[in-house]
Amino acid sequence: MRSLAIRFEIVMFAFATALLSCASRDTSRDEPVEIDLSDAAVETGPLFSLIDSDRDGLCDSSERSVGTDADKADSDNDGYPDLMEVYCGFEPMDPNSPRAEQVVLLAAEKGAAIDFKTEVLVDGKGEQYSGVFEAEEVFYAGGATAADLFVAASAIAADPPDNAFAIEAMAARFAAVQGETRLTFALRFALGEQPGFECIRWYPFSFSVKTPNESGIGIERYIVISGSVDSEESPWCKPEHCL
Ligand SMILES: [Ca+2]
Ligand SMILES: [Ca+2]
Secondary structure (H helix, E strand, O other), X not given: OHHHHHHHHHHHHHHHHHHHHHHOOOOOOXXXXXXXXXXXXXXXXXXXHHOOOOOXXXXXXXXXXXXXXXXXXXXXXXXXXXXXXXXXXXXXXXXXXOOHHHEEEOOOOOOOEEEEEEEEEEEEEEEXXXXXXXXXXXXXXXXXXXXXXXXXXXXXXXXXXXXXXXXXXXXXXXXXXXXXXEXXXXXXXXXXXXXXXXXXXXXXXXXXXXXXXXXXXXXEEEEEEEOOOOOOOOOEOOOOOOO
């Protein structure tokens, strides 16, 4: 029994670490939910923590900590499961989070690909701005992340156009940007030759721009969603044990 209890504690620790990793990011919007899992563990004990009444992959104790409904897999009825929203720093009680422009839908078919456009607003003083894609960890076997689906980012357009001296499309870079400018990038994702999954997977990532002297300007969190709806109980992929 002791070894089992230790294992549960390790699971909780891993989840807390993942959340802290998400929470440490500096975002201008969609601040991550603050979670104090240590209190939940003290109040309920490690064994109780693995109860998942709504079987959404988020333990009852975690749901109490973040304020979601432990009997409802999608507490805010926005179509996205609580587990995904909490894990990725979205607002599980706000049906407008994640916003539609933060979600990349990739068809669950062999060879499927999508070009996803996103914008970053900068206030240029003649610097160059490069797009930065960064995949975030998920619990999938083999450590699969959004990086496995990411093909490339390219620079598409500046608005107003004259604010950028040049657009280096393939390098995802805008040269000598002057003034408040909206930079548009296209991110290409592809499923490649791997077949679709039997449940719907979600892959968090962030995108921002950097100048030669600064990093992570306008960091925004996104998610790639891909998979088939096969299960009647819940179409979303879940970890082996609730988090
Ligand atoms: Ca749950
Ligand atoms: Ca939701």
